[in-house]
Amino acid sequence: MTVKSSISLTDSxxxxxxxxxxxxxxxxxxxxxxxxxxxxxxxxxxxxxxxEALRAVLEARARGPFVGEEDFRRHTDQMLTEASRKYALGD
Incomplete structure (x- = not known):
């Protein structure tokens, strides 16, 4: 179906x-x-x-386990150490 409309445009x-x-x-x-x-x-x-995708991620994260600061730091340090070894960084 086609609807005819009148519109206004700027000169540009x-x-x-x-x-x-x-x-x-x-x-x-x-x-x-x-x-x-x-x-x-x-x-x-x-x-x-x-x-909607962001909302779903945030809701899933909110339902997940709480990670304390010490556990977070330990996990992050472990990931960085493994990445450094894997890519031979810092040698």
Whole structure:
């Protein structure tokens, strides 16, 4: 289904859109607006997916075991020591 709408563009937006049509990058001004809206929809969907993924990670982390400062430092030091040995760092 197609819906006809009247929109207002700034002079620079109109010039840019016309340039896209004139250079064959878009079939019409309507196509330019449609592509712009699709890009905006994709961006919003990607942001929503990223937010949901972050929320899931944070919730999973909140349900996980608590690691005290000493255990955290010991584990971090161990990882750094192993990485240094593996990559022959600090020799």
């Amino acid at each position: 937006q109109a010039a840019f859109a016309r340039g896209l049509v004139e250079n064959g990058r878009a079939a019409s001004l309507s196509a330019v607006v449609q592509q712009g809206l699709e890009l905006l929809r994709e961006k919003r969907n990607a942001e929503a997916a990223e937010t």
